Amino acid sequence: MLDAVFPANVVRILGGTGLLFALGCAALASAQESGHTTAGAAASDGEWTTSEQVERGAQLYEQRCSTCHGDAIVSDFASYPNAGLFFGFVSTAMPADAPGSLPHQQYADIIAYLLSANGMPVGSTELPPDQAILSEIKPSELDSGEGEQAP
Ligand code: HEC
Numbered sequence: 001m002l003d004a005v006f007p008a009n010v011v012r013i014l015g016g017t018g019l020l021f022a023l024g025c026a027a028l029a030s031a032q033e034s035g036h037t038t039a040g041a042a043a044s045d046g047e048w049t050t051s052e053q054v055e056r057g058a059q060l061y062e063q064r065c066s067t068c069h070g071d072a073i074v075s076d077f078a079s080y081p082n083a084g085l086f087f088g089f090v091s092t093a094m095p096a097d098a099p100g101s102l103p104h105q106q107y108a109d110i111i112a113y114l115l116s117a118n119g120m121p122v123g124s125t126e127l128p129p130d131q132a133i134l135s136e137i138k139p140s141e142l143d144s145g146e147g148e149q150a151p
Contacts, residue, residue: 046121048137049112053126057113060106064095077114077139084135087111091129104129118142 065073080086091107092100108129116122119142127133 047123048125048127048133049115049120049123050126051122053109053112054116054122055113056106057109057111057116060102060110061113064102064106065110068096074114074117077111078118078142080139082135083111083115083137083139084131086114086139087129087131087134108134115139115142 061073077086087107090110091102091104095101105128108127111134112127115127115137118139120137127137
């Protein structure tokens with residue numbers, strides 16, 4: 001199987017660990033190529049999230065999070081330096097009674113809802129469960145950023 005993609009000599013040079021690392025990098029690179037390349041500018045320009053996704057996220061939050069947290073996470077979210085950190089934590093540790101049990105897309109939907117609830121304008125593209133993109137989105141800057149467009 002691998003021979004079809006990697007010539008035998010490359011496989012031999014890279015060795016087991018190196019090959020896995022190379023495969024990981026290739027997968028990451030192609031994921032980024034197929035996604036948006038302008039993640040850095042995405043936080044406040046209305047690119048990420050859609051109103052449908054925010055709606056889905058609100059329902060998921062209601063069903064899966066608010067039972068224990070009420071609305072607390074909506075304000076807690078604003079203190080995270082970036083959404084990637086939040087995603088990393090909740091996708092492995094929450095809900096506390098079934099850690100990591102939601103599909104990653106649903107954690108992204110919940111984040112879309114939390115971003116919207118904290119003042120990020122709804123965009124045109126669904127927020128993906130992608131660390132590279134999420135890490136560029138900074139909840140801690142949303143509050144103060146809200147008034148930036150005022151004259
Ligand atoms: C069964 C109860 C329960 C559910 C359901 C639950 N949590 Fe939690 N959560 C907890 C507890 C208890 C803690 C504190 C202990 C800890 O940090 O691990 C916590 C901590 C957190 C924290 C870190 C502390 C904070 O307040 O910022 C976040 C973020 C969080 N939860 C998000 C979520 C999200 C998002 C969901 C829905 C997917 C969720 N939780 C569902 C019980 C729950």
